[in-house]
Amino acid sequence: MNGSILPLFLGGLILFIFSISRLSAVLENFFSEKSKTYIHQYTRNSWLSLLVGIVVTVLMGSSSAVIILTIILINAKALNFRQSIGIILGANLGTTMTSQLIALDISSFSVIPLGIGLIIQLFIKKEPYSEYGKVLFYFGMLFFGMFVMEESVMPLRESDLFETWVTKVEGNQFQGAWVGGLITLLIQSSSATVGIAILLGKQGLINAAGGVSLMLGAELGTCSDTLLATIKGKRAAIRAGVFHLAFNLICITLGLIFFSQFLILVSWISDSSELDHLIANAHVIFNGLGVLLFFPLIGIFEKILVKLIPDKESLTP
Template sequence: MEEIVPLLLGGLILFLFAITQLSEVMKGVFTKKAEFAIQKYTKNIFSGILIGAVLTIALDSSSAVIILTIIFINSKVLTFKQAIGIIMGANIGTTISSQIIAMDIGKYAVIPLAIGLIFEVFAEKAKTKRIGHILLYTGMLFFGLHLMGVSVGSLEDSDLFREWIARINNNYIQGTLIGGLITLIIQSSSGTVAIAIILGKQNLITAAGGIAIMFGTELGTCADTLLATIKGSRQAIKAGLFHLLFNLLTIAIGLLVFIPFVQLVQLISTTQDIGNQIANAHVLFNVLGVILFLPFVGWMEKLLNWMLPDRKKQPQGA
């Protein structure tokens, strides 16, 4: 256990650092033209979902995309109505990272690390250096996953760990709460899902236990969004509340049909390991959540507008 903890924490820290740095590098790509494109193509709910998904894949963080959206709302680049599609799309986009994690490509991390380092040392142009940064941090992300995978291999010998996992496997509500708590602590839903997938690949957790943890990440990730709305406009606050309500309702429905949902995931993932099943569940859960709530988006928008009406402008000289 003394050897496991440093490797596990080191891998997790490297993974989280890489995600943060990747997000920052990709944010630097956003120009006024990009802001204009986001503003122009989010007036329709479906194009908004597409933009949200694409941005999340690019930034590798749904939290970063939603926080960026709130910043745009406060800057009056976007409205609350436009943000709804982006938020729903971000939930879909974040599932791509879980599929990449499930591919078990950590052992190839040295390739982007090496290329990125060469670019960092020898490149002179800012654009080339930025490409080098993206490759370097991508390599760090994969290497962090590899370290976590290596570290958890010996956990099956720990009685304490087996007892803790047994609780999650047998109580999916508790597993969901644990997933939310871990996400709140490490401030990354991708990091929590990665842990669940890695445990699944080592057969240290059941598909049901891993899926329960994944459910919890959808709740834990709302914390960053709500924090970003502090002292923001009412439009921004409504966007944060929509994210919370949307995730809460999808989790509640998911828990109500938990056993059939797990069975469905296993049915469509019969030839895949538990790690891949958890990744597939992440995609299925978030895509179905968006499809299910599309007809009710207008009602949710009206409800939040009623709860938090925009402040009326005071007439000048009043």
């Protein structure tokens, strides 16, 4: 096996994760005060909270960043727990936009936003235009990292070791989900894990079952950083973190139980799409079905979690 695969793949992965982190930070600073105002103002009901979660996640490119921001707003008493539920559901749906962009194969054009963003930063120092340059630059870097990973895995078709690993993942959805969860836990980016599944599918290195099972595992692995954000937070913030975990855990369990039926549904909706598009569509459909399942039950989950994790005031005799 070509010895350049691992360093190239890791280099692309580092670029991808770094760009997501920096893009989220730039957009959070850029929209910080405005977004806090808008989130507080436009989350009066569950429908609006859902919409805000979707829109802000699409803008920031990271569901974890949005959910952590939501937890911060809860601790600042700018949001209540019920409002956060809608935002969390919306964030899970909004994050699927990244997988759709990856499947569109725009990574080969990543040098364009990279170059434009660099030029803006070098020659235009006035805000907010310099911030626009940073957004373009990190957006281009995100897809350039994906391009590097895509190019690096091509020789894996000739690897017996990789073929053995893929056979295990493709043959058992529970094994695939476990691997996807572990990868996400290690690299702290579900978008990167789903992106890896999509590019493996694009190169014909994994089948639909293997790619979808990795995606399911990524959904669970992404809960770790949001749970860490609730440490020493208010009870409402802890409820939000637990709800995020419960949402992903229940949806993943159902997805694994009805795995064959889910694959049939995704294949039928995707029709004759390429495998990378099928995996990206599976990400959208999975989160969409999860939101449809949980949204009518927001009031019930609110009551259950308030009872399980009551406010400290209610614990005093």
